[in-house]
Amino acid sequence: MLFYVIHSAGSAMYLVFFFLLLIARKVPRTNPGCGWWALAIFLASLARLSFAWMQETDADLAKLLYSLLTLSEKLALLIGVVRFFAANINMAALCTMVFAMQLWVLSAYLLHYSATIYSSGLALFNAICLAMICWYTWRSTVVLPKFSKAAIVACSAVMALHWLIFVPVSRLLYADWRTMAFVAGTIVMMLLYTALISAVLMLFQKRLLDSESHALELAYKDPLTGLSNKRYVDSLFGKALLLANRPHQQLALYYIDLDRFKPVNDEAGHKAGDLVLKTVAERLTSAIRSTDICARLGGDEFIVVATQLENTEQANLIAEKLLSCLSGAYQVNNKTYNIGASIGISLYPEHGKTFPELLEKADQAMYAMKREGRGGYRAATSAA
Numbered sequence: 207m208l209f210y211v212i213h214s215a216g217s218a219m220y221l222v223f224f225f226l227l228l229i230a231r232k233v234p235r236t237n238p239g240c241g242w243w244a245l246a247i248f249l250a251s252l253a254r255l256s257f258a259w260m261q262e263t264d265a266d267l268a269k270l271l272y273s274l275l276t277l278s279e280k281l282a283l284l285i286g287v288v289r290f291f292a293a294n295i296n297m298a299a300l301c302t303m304v305f306a307m308q309l310w311v312l313s314a315y316l317l318h319y320s321a322t323i324y325s326s327g328l329a330l331f332n333a334i335c336l337a338m339i340c341w342y343t344w345r346s347t348v349v350l351p352k353f354s355k356a357a358i359v360a361c362s363a364v365m366a367l368h369w370l371i372f373v374p375v376s377r378l379l380y381a382d383w384r385t386m387a388f389v390a391g392t393i394v395m396m397l398l399y400t401a402l403i404s405a406v407l408m409l410f411q412k413r414l415l416d417s418e419s420h421a422l423e424l425a426y427k428d429p430l431t432g433l434s435n436k437r438y439v440d441s442l443f444g445k446a447l448l449l450a451n452r453p454h455q456q457l458a459l460y461y462i463d464l465d466r467f468k469p470v471n472d473e474a475g476h477k478a479g480d481l482v483l484k485t486v487a488e489r490l491t492s493a494i495r496s497t498d499i500c501a502r503l504g505g506d507e508f509i510v511v512a513t514q515l516e517n518t519e520q521a522n523l524i525a526e527k528l529l530s531c532l533s534g535a536y537q538v539n540n541k542t543y544n545i546g547a548s549i550g551i552s553l554y555p556e557h558g559k560t561f562p563e564l565l566e567k568a569d570q571a572m573y574a575m576k577r578e579g580r581g582g583y584r585a586a587t588s589a590a
Contacts, residue, residue: 216260216392219250223399230406235396235413239290240406243575246282249275249397254388267334270315271327277307280335287339290405291346307331329369336366340525349412354405361398368394430480434501441498441512443561456515457554459537459561460525461568462490462532463544463581464506470538478538482545487535493531509565518553518585525583533581548575557586 214217550572
């Protein structure tokens with residue numbers, strides 16, 4: 207009775223894992239290995255049921271069905287690992303090996319090989335498949351936590367030793383060796399499939415995190431220049447103010463508008479203009495400090511937020527540095543364009559306490575600089 211209970215319970219647990227893997231397989235763009243593992247554990251469940259419930263009517267046929275289904279399970283399990291971890295393996299050779307093993311099992315059934323020869327061949331094949339699972343999992347380059355790969359490798363290795371050592375030893379030492387061997391094997395295989403499902407879930411998590419990161423990048427990055435955009439600066443401005451609120455620390459916002467940029471688009475086209483904007487972004491990035499923020503507002507307008515300033519004079523020195531890096535020749539399609547910039551500066555908290563306020567003040571100062579003749583910088587006034 208215990209024998210049937212163990213196999214029925216094992217089959218039921220296998221079916222639970224089968225449905226979990228099947229549900230995971232339905233998720234769009236799921237790794238194809240998941241489907242093969244679902245097939246493998248379904249075959250394992252059928253193997254247990256056939257072995258348990260056909261023992262009384264035909265023990266030899268029960269053993270044959272169990273062996274054929276177990277061989278097919280290991281093939282599906284190994285193919286799943288190969289597909290999941292993108293391993294390089296000759297699938298034709300693998301399938302041929304399994305087919306040859308199935309023919310050997312059939313011949314053992316028809317020709318009545320001894321139990322020792324029959325079991326040894328079956329155990330060796332299972333051990334080889336599980337050893338290959340260890341190898342391809344360990345060698346894979348798929349990004350997973352180390353403990354996840356280690357769990358798959360450890361369970362596969364223990365199961366391989368189970369087939370090679372535990373089953374033969376228990377056969378010699380215990381009269382009811384099948385019950386003990388099946389209990390031990392079921393426990394280890396449940397742990398293995400748990401590790402495989404965990405690997406699938408971890409890939410789901412990684413995909414979600416990557417998608418979120420990509421979405422944030424699209425939301426906060428300017429697609430042309432790779433700089434941050436206004437939305438990003440607005441979201442980060444509160445942290446920048448924390449630095450400005452430190453004793454003897456100031457914050458300056460620089461509103462930058464390129465001079466003589468329109469002729470580039472008119473004469474050389476928008477592609478040439480885009481190349482100029484990319485060059486401007488590179489120059490600004492090289493000119494600012496690691497604690498500063500640089501962003502593109504749109505068109506030929508940029509902003510720089512400089513933090514941890516000691517005094518107003520330092521803010522002016524940064525403005526001069528920005529003007530210097532932006533001024534000069536830009537080579538586009540074998541043509542040279544001389545482009546400069548006009549910069550408006552607003553200081554926190556003198557000209558505003560929020561990002562929109564400081565941006566507006568710096569914008570007004572920049573246009574005042576444009577009216578004065580361009581190619582320079584001008585600080586905002588509290589009244590303007």
